[in-house]
Amino acid sequence: xxxxxxxxxxxxxxxxxxxxxxxxxxxxxxxxxxxxxxxxxxxxxxxxxxxxxxxxxxxxxxxxxxxxxxxxxxxxx
Amino acid sequence: xxxxxxxxxxxxxxxxxxxxxxxxxxxxxxxxxxxxxxxxxxxxxxxxxxxxxxxxxxxxxxxxxxxxxxxxxxxxxxxxxxxxxxxxxxxxxxxxxxxxxxxxxxxxxxxxxxxxxxxxxxxxxxxxxxxxxxxxxxxxxxxxxxxxxxxxxxxxxxxxxxxxxxxxxxxxxxxxxxxxxxxxxxxxxxxxxxxxxxxxxxxxxxxxxxxxxxxxxxxxxxxxxxxxxxxxxxxxxxxxxxxxxxxxxxxxxxxxxxxxxxxxxxxxxxxxxxxxxxxxxxxxxxxxxxxxxxxxxxxxxxxxxx
Numbered sequence: 021x022x023x024x025x026x027x028x029x030x031x032x033x034x035x036x037x038x039x040x041x042x043x044x045x046x047x048x049x050x051x052x053x054x055x056x057x058x059x060x061x062x063x064x065x066x067x068x069x070x071x072x073x074x075x076x077x078x079x080x081x082x083x084x085x086x087x088x089x090x091x092x093x094x095x096x097x
Numbered sequence: 098x099x100x101x102x103x104x105x106x107x108x109x110x111x112x113x114x115x116x117x118x119x120x121x122x123x124x125x126x127x128x129x130x131x132x133x134x135x136x137x138x139x140x141x142x143x144x145x146x147x148x149x150x151x152x153x154x155x156x157x158x159x160x161x162x163x164x165x166x167x168x169x170x171x172x173x174x175x176x177x178x179x180x181x182x183x184x185x186x187x188x189x190x191x192x193x194x195x196x197x198x199x200x201x202x203x204x205x206x207x208x209x210x211x212x213x214x215x216x217x218x219x220x221x222x223x224x225x226x227x228x229x230x231x232x233x234x235x236x237x238x239x240x241x242x243x244x245x246x247x248x249x250x251x252x253x254x255x256x257x258x259x260x261x262x263x264x265x266x267x268x269x270x271x272x273x274x275x276x277x278x279x280x281x282x283x284x285x286x287x288x289x290x291x292x293x294x295x296x297x298x299x300x301x302x303x304x305x306x307x308x309x310x311x312x313x314x315x316x317x318x319x320x321x322x323x324x325x326x327x328x329x330x331x332x333x334x335x336x337x338x339x340x341x342x343x344x345x346x347x348x349x350x351x352x353x354x355x356x357x358x359x360x361x362x363x364x365x366x367x368x369x370x371x372x373x374x375x376x377x378x379x380x381x382x383x384x385x386x387x388x389x390x391x392x393x394x395x396x397x398x399x400x401x402x403x
Contacts, residue, residue: 054294062298080294080296
């Protein structure tokens with residue numbers, strides 16, 4: 021049975037027996053951009069994913085910048 | 098945490114984050130224990146985690162939530178306000194709330210449609226408004242310092258954007274602490290050395306309920322793209338983001354901008370309308386922008402009557 025990995029509304033399937041890091045690589049997700057959880061508990065990237073398991077990824081990137089970078093209008097605070 | 102070659106269990110991680118935060122507060126002389134702190138709270142993982150940590154460390158920090166009226170079918174502002182209020186209540190902390198619609202008559206998305214600022218994207222009006230209100234509340238309520246939950250990924254992304262454009266004025270201004278001057282309250286970012294992943298892990302392990310969904314206007318933001326680029330580099334070479342930002346701070350300290358801009362020292366005057374500090378000769382950008390928004394709306398109403 022495959023392992024299901026959910027990120028927001030998208031569910032991926034990978035084969036069991038690989039590490040979480042390899043699974044993320046397989047589905048093209050940067051490990052730096054997510055936390056990996058199993059049954060609500062954080063797991064590390066080197067954990068082996070087991071058959072029938074349900075993994076949930078928590079996206080950690082936030083943004084939408086109001087910080088000053090070139091191209092924004094206005095210089096005066 | 099591959100950048101530190103460090104692995105911690107839950108209990109030790111939850112101790113490590115406050116210990117490191119205290120170390121950064123002292124190392125960068127952000128604020129003292131007897132100072133009054135105003136923390137800008139968005140309902141997100143960074144600001145709520147920071148508020149939690151400061152509270153645990155024994156600092157007197159009150160929150161400031163600014164309701165920007167961002168809904169767009171997602172109830173974003175209403176949800177983030179509810180989470181901020183619920184955190185304050187459960188931790189017995191004081192939260193100031195300001196609603197921009199009550200203050201200025203329009204939500205930020207409405208306002209962005211009525212001004213050229215930001216070219217239709219609300220982020221520019223949003224940033225300007227938040228900075229203005231934070232300083233105003235801090236001055237009116239006599240806080241010594243404003244703290245924000247900016248993490249290392251935020252700082253590295255801004256640095257990256259300003260470096261590829263060689264925006265010297267902005268580079269010179271980027272610091273974990275911005276000292277007070279002429280009516281601008283001191284600002285500090287005690288989480289600036291934590292990776293975004295670490296602050297998210299702290300919130301999760303501590304059981305802090307935060308707004309998980311992104312601001313609906315963040316899609317396509319340059320800062321998110323820069324974060325993704327930096328994360329690709331980090332995946333290949335752990336520690337890249339931290340080294341990038343810390344080397345920048347060291348380069349600044351060694352005088353890289355010694356002969357450069359004096360942007361940060363440009364003269365501040367009081368805005369003739371609101372009294373807040375500005376580098377503009379008469380009216381500050383905030384008052385100018387909101388005046389423009391109101392005028393534009395009046396013109397639209399007049400045109401409809403005709």
